[in-house]
Amino acid sequence: MIRYICDLCKCEIDPEDELRYVVKIEVYAAYDPNLNAEDEDDRDHLQEIQDILERLEDESDQQIGSDVYQKLRFDLCPECRKKFLQNPLARESAKAVFGFSTN
Ligand SMILES: [Zn+2]
Structure with a gap:
């Protein structure tokens, strides 16, 4: 049986037990x-x-x-899907990581 790992929380997703969500992101010029x-x-x-x-x-x-085209694909568990949709661009964590200044 194929096992999937959530790309966010690294938990195992059992397809018989819960839904698996796929996030596809295309970034292009x-x-x-x-x-x-x-x-x-x-x-x-x-x-x-x-x-x-x-x-x-x-x-x-x-x-x-x-730099012109990138395609990303992630597997998410239902919990992380919820978190992802609330903040798809990870704005808060970006602020924390890069220490955005408020000029
Ligand atoms: Zn997860």
């Missing part, structure tokens, strides 16, 4: 074809991103830089 349409300097860069995004559609291309 945004491309808006209407943005900066008349800005010549930015056009090449935007075209570049568009080309990369088009290449993503056939997922055979593994050469895409992680």
Whole structure:
């Protein structure tokens, strides 16, 4: 039987006993074809991103830089799913870790 481990609390998720939740996060450089349409300097860069995004559609291309596109996948137990949804961007912990200053 396949066992899953919650990526947050590391507890074992028994699929027969409780629901397992999958979180998929895609982070990619945004491309808006209407943005900066008349800005010549930015056009090449935007075209570049568009080309990369088009290449993503056939997922055979593994050469895409992680700064342009990243896909993350996590397994969560029901408890951690609840916590995740309350704070999907982990704002509080980011504050604590990086010591955000209030200028
Ligand atoms: Zn958990």
